[in-house]
Amino acid sequence: MTTGHPQDCILETRGMTKEFRGFIAVNDVSLKVRRGDIHALIGPNGAGKTTCFNLLTKFLTPTRGTILFNGDDITSLKPAQIARRGVIRSFQISAVFPHLTVLENVRIGLQRNTGWSFRFWQGERSLKALDARAMELLEQVDLQAFAKTVTVNLPYGRKRALEIATTLAMEPELMLLDEPTQGMGHEDVDRVTQLIKKVSAGRTILMVEHNMNVISSIADRITVLARGAVLCEGDYATVSKDPAVLEVYMGTSEVELEGAH
Known part of the structure; x- marks a missing residue:
């Protein structure tokens, strides 16, 4: 069981790690997703976001670490088993x-x-x-x-x-969205962003997203990954000003982080 108040934390990972032949794609990620939040997972390409999603939805098995859903250890369950529990993933494609x-x-x-x-x-x-x-x-x-x-x-x-x-x-009790606005024009991005906000009522959403305008407008909490590890976590105001985050998002991404409203 989770420590503290499991009813407030729908999903938790403890030391979640995934190695591929010596390469550490996800490194000791401890994550807490609060019930009812829209929680965004962001980071530059190669940060380990998609691997994290694959671990959470059991398309990959962690090398080590624990995944808890509603306080229950789901680390060894298969994708269909966690889907029946209410963890549903919407795919990038x-x-x-x-x-x-x-x-x-x-x-x-x-x-x-x-x-x-x-x-x-x-x-x-x-x-x-x-x-x-x-x-x-x-x-x-x-x-x-x-x-x-x-x-x-x-x-x-x-x-x-x-x-x-x-x-x-x-x-779904927990809905995982993988790049929901990827490849969209501005009008579609706005429509889908509002749609995500609308359908979040009464459920929890964990999303991987690159568009910082989307993140800043709807995410309650943000976890930033870099090189497979958690770099920073907090609300948008906190994350967008973190020096380590700005260093990772160099060039245009840094401007985007600072300029999104």
Whole structure:
């Protein structure tokens, strides 16, 4: 069990380390994610952010260290087991079925949650019963007008919104977002940023994100990684003024850190 008040800390890592043939990709990372927060994981390329995500979602096993979720040790669990506990990851590359409609994509997420996964002989009437909930989720992400659109025809930013809807369909208690605004134009970034803020109500979000404007506008707490280790942690005002952080983010990134509002 966690020390202190586990009800305030939904996810904790203690000394989480990952080595690949002598290279230490994640080095003694101890992280606490508070329940209800939007917690951002940032750092320059090669800092170990994606490896951390892979460790937390069990696509990789730590070389050493412990991962706790709601006070329970989940270090040795498999990805499907932690997903059933409510730890759901939205992938960096949009993970939707391109040739199904927007509604059908969300319905598949709902099927996974009902235990109907891959039962393709499930009656059409049973599947239709999920449509009302699917439409509710599409309304949450402002995609109700696109319900019958084949997903491949969606603009990129809308595909990311759909991915968030399919993640929500699995009822995450902790939602992990991997670069949710990557590759987007300004308008899409603003829309998805507001969407993340909206869907954070009643759940906890841990996100990897490069865009400092996004971080500064919605993150409650920020952990900065550099060379696989925690460099600094705090709110945006604290992190953006930390000399060690500014040293890591040299050049344009330093200006971006100082200039984002």
